[in-house]
Amino acid sequence: MILEVDHVTKRFNGVAAVRGVSFSVPEGAIFGLMGANGAGKTTIFSMIAGNEQPTSGDIRFQGSSIQGLRPWRISRLGIARTFQIVRPFPALTCRENVALAVLYGAGQDSSPARAMRVAGEILNEVKLATVADEEARRLTLVSRKRLEIARALGARPKLLLLDEVLAGLTPMEVEAAVELLRHIHRRYQLTIVMVEHVLRALMRLCTEIAVLDHGEKIAEGSPQAVSADPVVVKAYFGAPQ
Amino acid sequence: MLSKRTVIGLLTAALLSIPATVQGAEKVRVGYSISRTGLYAVATPVQQQTYELWRDQINAAGGLSIGGKGKRQIEFVSYDDQSEPSKAAQIYEKLISSDKVDLLLSPWGTATHIAVAPVVERHKFPLIGSTASTTLVRDLGAKYMWFTEVTPADFGGDLPKLLGSIGIKRVAIIAMQLPLALETKKFLVPALHQAGIEIVFDQEYPPDIKDMTGLLTSVKGAAPDGVIALSYPNDSMLYLSTAREVGLTAKFQFLEIGPTEAFIQHKFGENLDGIVTIGHWSPDQKAWPKARPFYDAYKARFNEAPDNLDSVVSYMSAEILQQAVEKVGLNHEKIREAIATGTFDTINGLVRFKGATNVGTPNGYLQIQKGVPQIIWPDQIKTADFQPKGPWK
């Protein structure tokens, strides 16, 4: 198991956003976290990446606990995340955005020149080569989401956390993005955990899915099993359709 | 030797001095720097006005007499040093080497004078200092700089003599943490010990103090019969209003700088009566025939009385320069000689220098009585007797 989330709870001012959630992600998997808004998906990501500390519970990466580590340390261990509300470095070019991750991520490249070159290659992979030297703030939302992925890849992760990278895209764009994710999953031999509520894409991509509702895990299993689970259907789709 | 300076002199002359030569033939150019902006700007207008009065008086009388060979009109060249002493040093450098002024007047303030001293020494350009008071420069061994003002060693060291003569036994000292006040205090405290006057309270305060109630309440608690506030104008203002509120009624109350300032007189009116301050000049001293005319001319021109200290020492410095030039002309070496050895008749009596120090003008203290500053010490120049400070109104 590359990632083990073990009975993790997170309270904000006493209100539990995540309650005793556990799941494990095998190496090489594409693991889906599903749930309505406010189900606690992003909070779990923030805890894995070190942006938030769990109130209780433990998170292990490749067998050792990463509890209490600063985000940059976690990044250097090989975990990279994207943000649901994208946060590229607005005044830097796309190439610089990615190069920064190459310099400081798990790859720890020491040469800016080489980092810029590597960044170019990664931008190529995510089909952003044409805007490589545009400032990030001039990009469209779709491109910014890709840049977010490119920057995460620049950090040379073993585990990639994708936070709603498909949300807000048109069906055609979703199609392209799914292709892209498949491609990078193979190309970089990644384990991917993705939070999403675009259900169909999740079904197509994931090998395993966990479903969250109001901070608790209510189901876990293969896409088919999960989508058939009546608890999930009730929680997720509300009234039976 | 064709020195570096000669080459530069030729170059600058060629490039820059064309306008200077056109006007310079007619007028005597007198340069100075003054703080029009910044921390000191609050204190400098009186000095600037005094200079202007002097210039206009001379020009109205036909001009400055040059070595007895004809008169030339005076023209000022002045710059704002922004209350930054290092800027003032730059300005005197510029006045001397690029504006090529004929004569110099002094800037405002002790720190500024100190900064300017090395410049005039290097250029061997005589400068009579005025609104500066420090013993630091006395030890400089300056040959081209003199001071018309007495030093803090005098008005700190002499104060116990005044206190003794009026029977003050217990004093409280409060002092602003700025150079003049601290230097005065350094000379005051040992002199008080020597005179057997008890210091019942002693505290300093920073320049940005905004309220003195806490401080003066403590002073009052110590029950002194004399309060010595080594203050600057802004905090003198605070002292006066707060002393009234807390009911500080010591019969001797001394403020180092401020009580003679026009705005404080406007603000406090008769409540200023009885306050003692430094100063060795009064237009009422008959021994100085030039004093009253200066007072009247200043008042007529600016609609307020001249400052008993800053205006006076500035005017004196200008008078001395004027008399030296009248005697020997514009040659700097000769002017230096004339100032160092001569005796000069000024609005504050006869002045002569020993080293950089004015040994002609005695140190003294003023007390505001019925709105008018009177000299109350020493006896040989006093214009009134000390009166205990009455109750606040």
Added chain:
Amino acid sequence: MRPLHDVRIIIAALVTTAAVVVGVLFFASDYFIDFATSLAMWIALSESWTLLSGMTGYVSLGHVVFFGLGGYLTVLTFGMLPIWAALALSGACATGLAVLVGFPCFRVRGPYFVILTFGLSEFVKYIVVNVEARASKFGRLIFGGPDPNEVFLIMVGLAVAAFFLSYFIRRSRLGAGLRGIREDEIAAETTGVPVARLKLIAFGLSALIPGIAGGAFLFRSGYFEPIQAFNPSISFSMITMAVIGGTDDAYGPLIGAVALVTLSELLWANAPEIYMTVLGLLLVVFVIWVPDGIEGRLRNWWKTQRA
């Protein structure tokens, strides 16, 4: 990060500087040397300021504290230490102070950081005021320091050092990390940038040269008095020059300092009555209508010319 360094530019800069220095030393008047010293000092100070504030976006309004501290240490050790040692000590202590106060200061951002740094510099100023008053000092005057030409050379050395420090950091891994912090600190940390450590390094580096410059300035003025030495307007001037020039590359503060020092020289000589007003209004106009600074404008113009 900026494009990689260009050896031709570096050599050209060094040669030009050397030529200017020789020219000034042999041909300029004392007054001009004075002016050039002050120009070099402001280049050194504003370049140093951008190392922290231009690069990370943490605007320090208290940089004068390092300058004043350098001056204070130099006057304290005058006569006891050789000049170079006094200046080295000043620089080291300034850096030390920055790292020390950096720990608590970097807990806050934005305006909190701005005013906190201002408060810190005032705090240190009044401590020095009290220490000096306790020691019965009313300003300290020194004699026999290095002559104006030597001070000029020291300042030029500092200006060159500050420029290249700024130039190379902007092209280094460190510089990239700092810009990441400026753009989005959380994203940067998540991407692997050790933000806390980098901010301290930047603060320390940006304090180093102001500390030394404070010492060198003392030799020029010969007089130390804490209220002047820690005058907040020095911090404001650093910021003004850096912003007018532009903080995106090392050329910016250089251009800003040259423009402003020269302009104020011309103005106070020719229009003393209005010169501060003009400077103030220029600052307003520049920030609002030339927000990327002179350097940014020039760079854009250059781009369009070549395109």
Added chain:
Amino acid sequence: MLSFQLLIAALATGSVYALIAVGLNLIYGTMRLLNVAHGDLVMLGAYATYWSFSLLHVDPLIAVPFVGLLAAGIGAAAYFFLFQHFLRTGSLTDRIEANSLLVFFGLSIAIENLASLAFSGNPQAYEYLDRVIRIGSASIVGNRLAALIIALCTCIGVLLFFRLTTLGLAVRAIIQSRDAAEIVGVSARKTYLLTFCIGFGLAGMTGAVVSLYSQIWPFMGFSYTIVGFVIIILGGLGNIVGSIVGGLLLGVLETFGVAAVGANYRSILIYGVFIAIIIIRPQGLFGTKSTAR
């Protein structure tokens, strides 16, 4: 130690501090502009009151609201001529704190030097309500008491305005969240104009109040600006109540603190407490966590 005299003095100093801070904080809270020219508006207000008193013989107490209106006019002009454009320019608002600091710093330099040209550097002061009034065991000069009362009433008035009126509510909504406020129909631009007027107007009124008991000179503003900033950081940016409490607190520190530790350490004490509070509570005494980031 706990004397009534000190308490009155603390209130007199603190209430004026609070008034300065409230105006400054409004402009920061709504637009994130760091107005370092605030003290210069105080200076202009003080001069306006002084001139109207000494030339036109207008009672300073009557002048206070008119001086406020005048300063509000200047605020409106500043908004239309400078800050409307400023707030619309993305590259400026990206680093709005640094940029606004510089714009106002430039304005500050220009205002101070123009004032010194126009009014001369000579300090001014006038005699008004100059009787010592006894209140219980304490006494206070009439003009300081008047300043205390006006400052406190104005602070309370501002507070009520923001609690009770729709306009005030709009401003508070913008302080909370500009985007959310705009969604529910609050016009950010109108609110900005309004805050400029109120913020500058309060600065002018502060000047009128300060002129009652203090000396007036062109470069007096900076120290007021500094005090204002210290308070709004202490009280929390955008927090009006915090500013009022913070101002009074600083007044207490200034009087009781000095009485306790000695005047030598006055400034060390004030800045020390300020630094300590920011380090312990990065968001200020009354701020919420999010405002510190």
